[in-house]
Amino acid sequence: MSETSIHGSRADVAADRFPVETIRAQFPILAQQIRGRQLAYLDNAATTQSPTAVMDAVREFESTIRANIHRGVHTLSQQSTDAFEQARADMGRFLGLGDAHGLVFTSGTTEALNTIAYGLSAGDGVPASLGAGDEIIVSGLEHHANLIPWQRAARRSGATLRILLPDTAGRVHVEDLAKLLGPRTRVFALTACANATGYRPPYETMLRMAAEAGALTVLDGAQAVSHETIDLPALECDFLAFSSHKMYGPMGIGGLAGRLSALERLSPLRLGGDMVDWVNLEDAGFAPLPSRLEGGTQNVGGAVGMAEAARFIDRIGRPRIDAEVRRLRARATAGLETIEGLTVLNPESTESAIVAFVARGVHPHDIGTLLDERAIAVRTGHHCAMPLMERLGSGPTTRASFAAYNTDDEVDRLVEAVDAALRALA
Amino acid sequence: MNDGDALTDLYQELVLEHKRSPRNFGPMQAPSHEARGTNPQCGDDIQVQLRIDGDRIDDIRFTGSGCAICVASTSMMTEAVKKGGVGSALELQERFRAVMTGKREAREAGLGKLASLAGVRRYPSRIKCVLLGWHALGHAIGEADKAGEGKSA
Numbered sequence: 380m381s382e383t384s385i386h387g388s389r390a391d392v393a394a395d396r397f398p399v400e401t402i403r404a405q406f407p408i409l410a411q412q413i414r415g416r417q418l419a420y421l422d423n424a425a426t427t428q429s430p431t432a433v434m435d436a437v438r439e440f441e442s443t444i445r446a447n448i449h450r451g452v453h454t455l456s457q458q459s460t461d462a463f464e465q466a467r468a469d470m471g472r473f474l475g476l477g478d479a480h481g482l483v484f485t486s487g488t489t490e491a492l493n494t495i496a497y498g499l500s501a502g503d504g505v506p507a508s509l510g511a512g513d514e515i516i517v518s519g520l521e522h523h524a525n526l527i528p529w530q531r532a533a534r535r536s537g538a539t540l541r542i543l544l545p546d547t548a549g550r551v552h553v554e555d556l557a558k559l560l561g562p563r564t565r566v567f568a569l570t571a572c573a574n575a576t577g578y579r580p581p582y583e584t585m586l587r588m589a590a591e592a593g594a595l596t597v598l599d600g601a602q603a604v605s606h607e608t609i610d611l612p613a614l615e616c617d618f619l620a621f622s623s624h625k626m627y628g629p630m631g632i633g634g635l636a637g638r639l640s641a642l643e644r645l646s647p648l649r650l651g652g653d654m655v656d657w658v659n660l661e662d663a664g665f666a667p668l669p670s671r672l673e674g675g676t677q678n679v680g681g682a683v684g685m686a687e688a689a690r691f692i693d694r695i696g697r698p699r700i701d702a703e704v705r706r707l708r709a710r711a712t713a714g715l716e717t718i719e720g721l722t723v724l725n726p727e728s729t730e731s732a733i734v735a736f737v738a739r740g741v742h743p744h745d746i747g748t749l750l751d752e753r754a755i756a757v758r759t760g761h762h763c764a765m766p767l768m769e770r771l772g773s774g775p776t777t778r779a780s781f782a783a784y785n786t787d788d789e790v791d792r793l794v795e796a797v798d799a800a801l802r803a804l805a
Numbered sequence: 806m807n808d809g810d811a812l813t814d815l816y817q818e819l820v821l822e823h824k825r826s827p828r829n830f831g832p833m834q835a836p837s838h839e840a841r842g843t844n845p846q847c848g849d850d851i852q853v854q855l856r857i858d859g860d861r862i863d864d865i866r867f868t869g870s871g872c873a874i875c876v877a878s879t880s881m882m883t884e885a886v887k888k889g890g891v892g893s894a895l896e897l898q899e900r901f902r903a904v905m906t907g908k909r910e911a912r913e914a915g916l917g918k919l920a921s922l923a924g925v926r927r928y929p930s931r932i933k934c935v936l937l938g939w940h941a942l943g944h945a946i947g948e949a950d951k952a953g954e955g956k957s958a
Contacts, residue, residue, distance in 0.1 A: 742872035744847050744934060745816070752811040760847040768848070774870065775848035803812055804821065804873060 416754035424780030436687035469686035487633035491620035496528035498645025511537030571603035575764035577733030590615035617641035628688030632681030649674030704732035714794030814924035823877035842941035879938025
């Protein structure tokens with residue numbers, strides 16, 4: 380083995396330094412210059428970049444195995460099916476799944492959440508879990524993808540949608556949840572980390588409270604899976620939604636993991652090929668899980684790439700990545716808070732890879748444009764969380780978000796560039 | 806380290822000056838025409854109100870919040886069309902939009918002060934911002950016309 384491995388150089392290991400340069404070297408996209416300046420990619424909450432190992436795994440699949448799964452007797456079809464099921468097993472290990480749990484591939488978190496909300500309310504092939512008089516509780520921290528599907532599920536089923544409102548600092552409280560939970564609560568849906576602010580709710584406790592009240596529990600893990608170790612069986616969690624592209628994997632693939640007993644309660648969202656046992660001209664019988672919820676041709680290459688991304692993460696180690704992104708967040712928060720007229724949202728939320736801020740009298744779009752001028756990529760706007768932005772009264776925000784390949788230097792460039800932008804624009 | 810082109814091209818002093826002290830800003834009593842322009846992606850939200858007498862814009866004001874480009878563009882727009890004809894306001898809107906969408910050269914479009922916003926053309930993600938107030942102007946004039954026809958009928 381060479382001196383430098385994925386774990387970092389021997390010097391890194393000896394000093395227990397985070398091997399950021401070794402990691403960066405595996406992400407060719409980061410090496411580029413934008414308008415003559417080194418790219419600083421700080422938009423990881425929108426999408427992370429992929430290491431060469433992931434791209435190679437996808438290319439290897441596409442150039443040697445690619446065929447449709449479960450449909451042919453020929454060799455490639457069998458190999459492709461095996462690759463898909465191997466990816467499922469690998470992702471199951473990544474999430475700690477045991478025999479009582481299953482994993483369904485989806486196009487990402489949005490499709491996973493829609494699959495749950497539709498599946499519990501449609502009552503097609505499977506009795507609906509939601510009906511008139513039932514209650515759904517969703518937090519006010521959510522990305523639109525964990526709110527709008529529940530709005531429709533409530534309308535369709537006659538259930539009532541209740542909101543666990545955050546306080547004006549963007550935090551949710553167990554006492555407020557306790558007041559909302561009741562005998563009619565059927566579903567509780569919560570994010571593992573608010574994408575707009577970086578706030579991490581006490582989801583372990585809240586999911587447990589909801590489960591004890593008899594509700595099905597839904598966790599949006601999109602912002603957590605790349606660095607937090609989510610051990611699904613250790614949580615009172617019936618459904619976990621996540622995306623590959625926020626964990627160094629390909630776009631357009633993700634998953635819905637959950638208890639088999641809960642997954643069994645979902646009417647399939649997508650009807651079509653490969654999700655049926657039998658079909659005649661009048662009716663059809665659905666296949667068992669997971670095929671029942673995987674209608675249509677699957678993104679097999681994506682699943683292979685996502686499993687490789689999980690291996691990439693675990694070669695470095697989630698506790699190490701988690702500590703590193705939290706450290707970068709803390710460094711950014713400390714730097715940004717020295718800037719006159721700037722307010723960091725949820726500065727206390729130290730278990731996060733996301734930092735969002737507002738500046739008095741300066742719009743995030745203008746900040747974003749001036750940061751882009753210095754080749755610093757951040758996200759600006761409402762972050763698909765308009766109700767939360769309204770609740771905070773902050774208006775749109777600027778958001779920087781960190782991954783395993785980000786450096787102190789990039790954080791310092793961010794702080795310096797924001798300071799310069801505010802001086803120019805205020 | 807400097808900020809290259811954006812500060813000289815996009816955020817010209819005149820633009821920043823209008824952003825800091827927008828003209829004709831604040832609500833109008835009893836407008837005859839009004840419309841709101843919003844950009845849900847970034848939260849820009851501009852309300853344009855007019856008092857139109859015949860085919861003349863007696864007064865125009867705007868409220869709301871937005872980025873520097875959006876606020877400065879709307880502010881300059883109110884200056885440019887106030888006390889002018891409705892027809893020439895719509896014609897100016899057309900010319901301004903043609904410049905911003907690259908269909909026409911800024912220097913031949915006769916935009917006056919508004920030419921200081923021409924740099925926005927090179928920032929595709931910001932064209933919505935520069936046009937938001939102008940869209941609201943067009944809607945305000947267009948939609949209220951229909952209301953006027955309804956009343957006279």
